[in-house]
Amino acid sequence: MxxxxxxxxxxxxxxxxxxxxxxxxxxxxxxxxxxxxxxxxxxGVESVGLPPGIIVAQSMLMGHLDRPGEGPSGGLSVLLSSLGDSLAEIPHVAGVLTVVPACRPELEADPALLKRRADGHWILRLPVDSPSHVRPEDMGRHREAMAWWAARLFGLLGRPVDVLHVRYADDGSLALAEAARRAGAGLVFTATPDPHRQITERYDAPGAEPTALRHDLHRVFLADRLIERADLVVGIAQSDGEQPGLNTYFPQLADRAAGGTAGSAPEGIPLYRAPADEARRREELLGRIDAVASAGSSRTPTILLSVGRLHPVKQQDVLTRAWVDSGCYERSILVIVGGGPPADGDPVERAMRERIGEAVSSSPEAGRRLLLLPALSNDEVRMLERALADPARRFRTRYVCPSAKEEFGLALLEAMEAGLLVAGPERGGVPHYLVDGMNGLLLDTSSSRALGGGLRRLLGVGDEEARVMACRARDLVRSTYSSTAMARSLVDYYAAVAGSVGGPAEGRAPDRASRMRVPS
Known part of the structure; x- marks a missing residue:
């Protein structure tokens, strides 16, 4: 108060x-x-000149930008880091701001609010009056303060922000949408069919949790408000199969031009960059995995690798139970990468670890064949995947994504680019690029029993067939799904939005200094 x-x-x-x-x-x-x-x-802030062009801001309010795989941090942190770098390299983009939250302990450790990430790409830290990183379900209590801070900081940059792009239907996104309105910036919103398409199946049974229902209905409300305020709505690419388009869930889009959306910008991954100590880390990680694979069996097992934040929607617990109940543990080892250090005490991650432990409690042998690794940096994950894909290795590796659904699945793209045979969920956006039996396998992840059948099928793919599918997958990703291609697609949308709200910053506000303050 x-x-x-x-x-x-x-x-x-x-x-x-x-x-x-x-x-x-x-x-x-x-x-x-x-x-x-x-x-x-x-x-401690000074000014530097900026070239002509538009100023783009993008929000990353879930988790930590530089720590994917921990807490709520997932593929979006990897995506926005590389996308911001790629956008900044496009000639008519003057600068990119990635907006992230900073709680009180983080501000005590480092009070700087604007930090340079790369040439033309800055991290703008949004102060949040909280003793810890705020989860999406708790952002409502901070919404007005976040809107005030964002609008204020946009105004202190010395040059107006032209376009703000928000993702996820949560109170943090609505706060930034309000800040964009106050600052005179255009708003782009990436809309998805969730939680709309899941509400019936989640709550059409006795004993449904009312608190969870309230949260999902609030997200529906927030998505409607964001679409109402957005100058442009962008969809995530979906397959042409079972999933209906956005208009099914957002009928108000029918009143907008071109059906309400600007199509689907292809998401993508950055080029692989080897970590500084690549050789040491590769041998260290491979050594731990091979030690488990070599123990207690005369049969050469297959390594099943799964990477992602420890979260119920990622279903690592369902994967583990499916692996045990289907008997797949007898001919494979399961390597799960994700989550912060157990000592951090994240309640969601702790609950997931407990459920994973329960899944192997009935089988000591399965417990010995399960390896849980804490989250790795993105460079380390991709280094590990490349090493595991080496055909000269004794143990073959397959990648599995057990999520209930993936809107796109950047971790899958990374495994495909590394040359691994991958299997991913049939629900969501994965079927847009993964064709079952051609460049990977699609899995029914709706239950542990169904997923167990998919694991048996994955393990049954012969080496030559796996090699052919993996090559097709790698070629597709490298030719189509790069962060550079995504940036080039999005920048046309951003330029159109900037023009619709009055033109680029230097045209809209010639009386304001065309200089951005950044840390020295």
């Missing part, structure tokens, strides 16, 4: 009543708030 009162006083011009940013308040959040309200931009 004190912070809200300060913001209100500042809005009325009563800055003489506000504390100075240099005061001895208890935490970094208050110091930053007081400083921005009364003293202007945070200290």
């Amino acid at each position: 004190r912070h809200a009162a300060w913001r209100l006083l500042a809005a009325y011009g009563c800055t003489h009543l506000l504390p100075s940013g240099s005061g001895g308040r208890a935490d970094a959040y208050e110091r930053l708030l007081g400083g921005v309200l009364r003293d202007g931009p945070p200290a």
Whole structure:
């Protein structure tokens, strides 16, 4: 309430009543708030020139941008990191801002709000008055403060933001949408059919959890508000099979031009960059996996690799139970990569580890053939996948994604690009690029029994057939699904939105300094 009162006083011009940013308040959040309200931009900031072109902002509010696989951080962090870099390389893009949240402990460790990631690409840290990283379901209580901070920081950049792109229907996205409105920026929203398409099957049974239903209905409400406010709605590519289009779930799109959406920009992955200590890390990781594969069996097993954040929607627990109940553990080892260190105590990850442990509790042999590795950096994951795909290795490897659904499945694309035979869920966007029996396998992941049948099929694919499918998959990804191609597709949308709201920043506000303040 004190912070809200300060913001209100500042809005009325009563800055003489506000504390100075240099005061001895208890935490970094208050110091930053007081400083921005009364003293202007945070200290330690200087200006650099920007070329002509549009300023693009994109939001990454779930998890940590630089720690994929931990907590709620997943493929989106990898996608937006590489996409921002690729966008910044396009000539008529002057700069890219990736907006991320920063809670009080993170601000205490580093109070800088704008950090350079690459040439033309900056990380804009949005202060959140919370003792820990805020989960999407808790963002509603911070929505107005986040909107205020984002609008304020956009205004301190010295040059207006032209376009803001938000993903996910949550309160954080709605906060940034409001900030875009206040700052005069165009809004692009990536819409998906979830949770709409899952509500009936989730709650059409006795004993459905009312709190979860309330959360999903709130997300439906938020998605409607974001579509209402967006200058452009972008869909995620889907197959032409069972999944209906966005208009089925958002009938209001029918009133918009071209059916309401700008089509589907192909998502993609960056070029592989080997980590600095590639040889050491490769041998260390392969050594741990091979030690498990070599133990206690005269039969040469297949390695089943699965990478992703530990979360119920990723279904690592269902995968483990399917692997045990189907008997696949007798001829394979299961390597699951994801989650932060167990000592961190993330409740969602802890519950997933417990369920994985329960799945192997009935079979000591399965327990010995299961390897749980904490989240690796994206470079390390791709290094490991390349090493496991080497045909000269003693143990063959197959990649499996057991998710209930994937809107696109960037981790699958990375495994395909590395040369592994992959299997992914038939629900969601994976069938858009993975054709069953041609460049991989599609799995029914609706139950452990169905998934177990898919695992048996995956293990039964012969080496030559697997090699042919893996080659087709690798060629497709390298030719079509790159972050550079995605950036080139999106920038046309961004330019159109910028033009519809008044043109690029330098054209809209010639009286404002065309310089962005960034850390020295």
